[in-house]
Amino acid sequence: MKALVYGGPGQRAWESVPDPSIVEPTDAVVRIDSSTICGTDLHILKGDVPEVEPGTILGHEAVGTVVEVGAAVTNVKPGDRVLVSCITSCGRCRFCKEGRYGLCTGGGGWIFGHLINGLQAEYARVPFADTSVYKVPEELSDEQVLFLADILPTAYEVGVLAGRVEPGDTVAVVGAGPIGLAALMTAQLHSPGRLVALDLDSSRLEKAFEFGADVAIDNGSEDPVARVMELTGGLGADVAIEAVGVPETFELCAELIRPGGRVANVGVHGHPATLHLEKLWIRDVLITTGLVDTTTTPKLLKLIESGRLDPTPFATHRFGLGETEQAYDVFGAAAESHALKVVLAAPGTGHELLERLEVPVTA
Numbered sequence: 197m198k199a200l201v202y203g204g205p206g207q208r209a210w211e212s213v214p215d216p217s218i219v220e221p222t223d224a225v226v227r228i229d230s231s232t233i234c235g236t237d238l239h240i241l242k243g244d245v246p247e248v249e250p251g252t253i254l255g256h257e258a259v260g261t262v263v264e265v266g267a268a269v270t271n272v273k274p275g276d277r278v279l280v281s282c283i284t285s286c287g288r289c290r291f292c293k294e295g296r297y298g299l300c301t302g303g304g305g306w307i308f309g310h311l312i313n314g315l316q317a318e319y320a321r322v323p324f325a326d327t328s329v330y331k332v333p334e335e336l337s338d339e340q341v342l343f344l345a346d347i348l349p350t351a352y353e354v355g356v357l358a359g360r361v362e363p364g365d366t367v368a369v370v371g372a373g374p375i376g377l378a379a380l381m382t383a384q385l386h387s388p389g390r391l392v393a394l395d396l397d398s399s400r401l402e403k404a405f406e407f408g409a410d411v412a413i414d415n416g417s418e419d420p421v422a423r424v425m426e427l428t429g430g431l432g433a434d435v436a437i438e439a440v441g442v443p444e445t446f447e448l449c450a451e452l453i454r455p456g457g458r459v460a461n462v463g464v465h466g467h468p469a470t471l472h473l474e475k476l477w478i479r480d481v482l483i484t485t486g487l488v489d490t491t492t493t494p495k496l497l498k499l500i501e502s503g504r505l506d507p508t509p510f511a512t513h514r515f516g517l518g519e520t521e522q523a524y525d526v527f528g529a530a531a532e533s534h535a536l537k538v539v540l541a542a543p544g545t546g547h548e549l550l551e552r553l554e555v556p557v558t559a
């Protein structure tokens with residue numbers, strides 16, 4: 197099969213690799229029908245995630261069709277259409293039993309395109325299939341559910357839920373990339389009073405309005421703290437969601453919140469940020485961090501099914517799976533291409549492995 201293989205910092209190629217197969221009885225092999233690229237893949241290519249070994253297939257977000265299952269798999273069968281999420285759950289460890297799959301110590305957590313081969317490929321081996329994939333309702337398209345593989349549960353769980361967004365709250369979202377925009381979208385499930393988006397890029401701020409922002413602040417050209425204080429009668433935001441991952445934006449979030457407010461950090465940080473305890477200690481603030489668990493995926497899926505949540509506006513560019521390299525170029529140049537998420541779609545027919553296994557190809 198073909199896959200997008202990481203060759204070390206700065207190197208990636210769509211190349212031939214061996215077909216995956218069942219290794220553990222809890223595995224499934226999934227034909228990838230749709231996949232996408234994450235900002236984290238770009239971090240890997242920059243060399244920021246050194247545990248990713250050269251030779252690893254990248255990608256941790258996909259919708260696919262099960263083609264083969266191990267002897268112990270009972271929840272899914274060949275032919276089932278499934279969402280393969282960025283987080284895998286062993287279902288047995290202490291953290292999985294608490295629903296904290298991101299912290300799995302039994303071989304799950306964030307493994308695709310990180311510790312094992314990922315999902316930007318024609319096929320993938322999916323460990324712990326019973327406890328890790330989600331069946332996709334027939335009437336939903338791949339594009340309707342694909343972004344449940346990462347950005348929506350991440351923004352909702354690590355941003356909105358960790359930040360305890362309540363009806364009426366003023367929520368400041370710092371960073372209007374896919375994660376920040378998904379935070380704006382899912383914060384609306386909790387009826388906030390006002391959504392404020394902050395970014396340095398005017399086209400991202402324009403997008404923020406489409407995703408539900410009431411106010412957009414370019415924190416490169418105006419004083420964001422003064423603007424938020426003005427909007428909130430001098431108190432500050434109830435919740436600030438950090439969706440960038442640099443020290444300045446974390447520190448800005450801590451300045452934007454009111455006494456008793458909450459900072460929910462979603463960004464992945466590569467450098468230390470300063471925690472101004474000398475100012476914060478007396479303000480009763482809550483600061484949270486986290487890796488997504490994906491426990492809300494079934495709930496978000498129900499909202500998409502009922503038409504109350506529509507993540508399809510995230511799909512700004514579409515490519516064939518075989519054009520994954522070009523898709524990386526476009527996604528990596530988001531400032532010029534205005535890409536939010538790229539959809540990588542497999543051609544509908546001609547899947548040799550499916551034919552070999554005599555599995556009906558669903559359109």
Ligand SMILES: NC(=O)c1ccc[n+]([C@@H]2O[C@H](COP(=O)([O-])OP(=O)(O)OC[C@H]3O[C@@H](n4cnc5c(N)ncnc54)[C@H](O)[C@@H]3O)[C@@H](O)[C@H]2O)c1
Nearest residue numbers: 235371372373374375395396397439440441463464487488
């Ligand atoms: N915690 C988790 O589980 C998890 C999961 C996925 C992604 N992430 C992280 O979330 C963060 C956001 O992801 P993304 O894909 O949206 O990233 P992105 O790079 O596409 O978007 C970041 C946005 O922040 C803006 N920005 C940069 N510097 C800024 C500044 N100083 N002030 C205001 N805005 C600024 C950029 O213009 C951009 O629009 C990343 O750090 C990513 O690694 C975390």
Ligand SMILES: [Zn+2]
Nearest residue numbers: 234236282346
């Ligand atoms: Zn991701």
Ligand SMILES: [Zn+2]
Nearest residue numbers: 286289292300
């Ligand atoms: Zn586990």
